[in-house]
């Protein structure tokens with residue numbers, strides 16, 4: 001539901017997908033989806049395997065063009081990492097229509113030939129009409145299963161995130177080295193900065209790719225199952241960091257999570273996808289009900305409140321839970 005701008009105190013959305021349908025080989029896998037990401041707000045996408053979460057997130061990152069619908073990006077969003085160590089205030093600058101982007105180099109960019117939106121006026125721009133570099137200065141995405149580049153150090157990979165901020169010949173990025181140092185620190189990989197990335201564990205590499213996204217210094221951050229490969233401590237620390245980026249930096253975060261309890265604890269808004277459709281959207285208490293979760297996942301899912309944290313807690317009940325004869329023959 002879209003809040004009435006005249007009465008709402010919520011900030012305007014940073015990124016909106018509206019009426020988006022996405023197809024592979026001519027077959028729609030996401031149908032007429034609407035999703036808003038607001039500054040300072042963490043929005044979690046949840047749903048069963050194959051429900052379209054990654055596909056929708058990749059479209060928000062412009063890595064996949066929708067068959068129909070619109071992706072709008074706010075022309076100006078004020079956000080700041082002032083509360084984070086060593087950070088400087090960042091404001092989305094004017095659209096400049098330059099050429100290259102970190103997203104391009106990572107996974108291709110569906111809009112590379114889409115032209116320049118700087119002529120269009122108003123509060124939002126058609127995200128697919130921005131230059132790749134303009135878009136990459138505003139939106140970063142941690143995709144799933146990124147490759148392990150060989151012959152590069154951790155610092156090289158994190159510096160890669162600065163790509164959209166550099167001018168021709170890699171010059172003109174005065175904030176670059178501070179942003180890279182900050183990203184290395186925030187993700188706990190500063191001590192590995194000079195190591196080859198091909199010598200890292202899966203969890204360490206995941207944190208390096210996250211650091212690269214943070215170095216990109218964007219107001220919108222998209223994360224596809226970011227806790228994959230991470231041990232419990234780093235899962236919790238990553239979720240802490242995401243919350244701080246939203247609360248203290250005003251960053252708009254969209255995150256795909258499989259762990260419903262993580263979504264309950266982290267997110268302000270939860271969007272539930274089922275068979276390519278948004279079937280529920282709202283705050284965790286309104287969305288995480290036993291009936292809705294059980295319907296969507298097709299198994300019994302109980303919900304209660306964790307007495308320690310006060311957050312909702314889910315429990316999927318399978319046949320193995322009730323085979324008590326093993327415990328009490």
Ligand SMILES: Nc1ncnc2c1ncn2[C@@H]1O[C@H](COP(=O)(O)OP(=O)(O)OP(=O)(O)O)[C@@H](O)[C@H]1O
Pocket residue numbers: 024025029047048049050051052053054055056
């Ligand atoms: N490259 C592709 N080509 C064809 N079909 C695809 C491709 N990628 C995904 N799909 C299909 O699109 C649908 C949505 O997939 P998607 O990966 O977005 O789901 P998901 O909710 O992220 O799943 P998971 O939880 O398993 O990661 C699935 O039916 C999947 O089989």
